[in-house]
Amino acid sequence: MNTDTLETLIAKEQIRDLALLYSRGVDRQDAKLLRDLYTDDATDTHGDTFDGSASDYVDFLEQAFPHLQYSGHHICNHLISVDDDRGEGEVYALAYHIFPDGQGGQIEDFMCVRYLDHYRKCEDGRWRFAKRVVTYDLRKQGPVAASLRDPEEPSFALLQSRLFARGKRG
Numbered sequence: 001m002n003t004d005t006l007e008t009l010i011a012k013e014q015i016r017d018l019a020l021l022y023s024r025g026v027d028r029q030d031a032k033l034l035r036d037l038y039t040d041d042a043t044d045t046h047g048d049t050f051d052g053s054a055s056d057y058v059d060f061l062e063q064a065f066p067h068l069q070y071s072g073h074h075i076c077n078h079l080i081s082v083d084d085d086r087g088e089g090e091v092y093a094l095a096y097h098i099f100p101d102g103q104g105g106q107i108e109d110f111m112c113v114r115y116l117d118h119y120r121k122c123e124d125g126r127w128r129f130a131k132r133v134v135t136y137d138l139r140k141q142g143p144v145a146a147s148l149r150d151p152e153e154p155s156f157a158l159l160q161s162r163l164f165a166r167g168k169r170g
Contacts (some may be wrong), residue, residue: 011082014127015119019091022129023073028153029065032167035060038129039120045133056127068104070098079120087127098144105143112138128162 007044018037027033038044045051050060088137095110118131156166 001026008082011121011127012080012086015080015082015087015089016078017125018119019075019078019089021116023093026061027073028155029068029071030166031065034061036128036167038089038132039122042077042129043131044129047134047136054132056140063098067099068097069091069100070096072096082119085121086130087117088117089117089119089123091115091117098153100139101143104129107141108144110138110140 020038021033024030025037031091035055035058042054044050044054044057046057050057068140072095074094074096075091076094078089080087080089083162091114093115095109095111095113098106101107105111114135114137116133116135120130121127121129155164
C-alpha cells in the first residue's frame with residue numbers, strides 16, 4: 001500500500017467520524033460539538049427548513065432542542081471522495097424526530113435523507129464540513145402516542161472515552 005492510498009483511507013475514516021459526530025451532536029443536543037464540526041465559513045442547507053451559515057444553523061438547532069422530545073439520526077451509506085485537503089461525500093441517513101404538535105399532542109417526523117457534503121481539512125489537521133446540503137427522499141409526519149427520550153441520557157455516564165464526552169471530539 002503506498003502512502004497516498006493510506007492517507008486517503010485515513011482521511012475517509014476521519015470524515016466518516018465527522019458524519020457520525022454530527023448525528024451524535026444533534027441527537028444528544030450538544031451544540032458545542034456541532035460548532036466544532038464545521039469550518040468557520042461553512043454553510044448548511046436543510047431543505048426548506050434552514051439555509052445559511054453553519055453557525056446560524058447551530059443557533060437554529062439550539063432553539064429547537066428544548067422542543068425535541070426525541071431525535072435519532074441513523075447513517076446508512078456514506079460514499080466519500082478525497083482530493084488532497086478537500087473532499088465530497090453523500091451520506092444516506094434515516095432521521096426520526098418527535099416534537100409537540102402545538103395542541104397538547106406529539107408529532108413523529110420520519111425522513112429518508114441524503115447529506116450532500118463538501119469537506120475541508122483545516123490547519124489543525126481535522127476534517128470539517130465546509131458545505132452541507134440535505135435532500136429529502138421521503139418524509140412522513142403523523143401523530144404519536146408517547147415520547148421515547150430518556151431524560152437521564154445514559155451515554156455520557158456509561159461511555160467514558162473522550163470521544164463520547166459532551167462538547168468533545170476525538
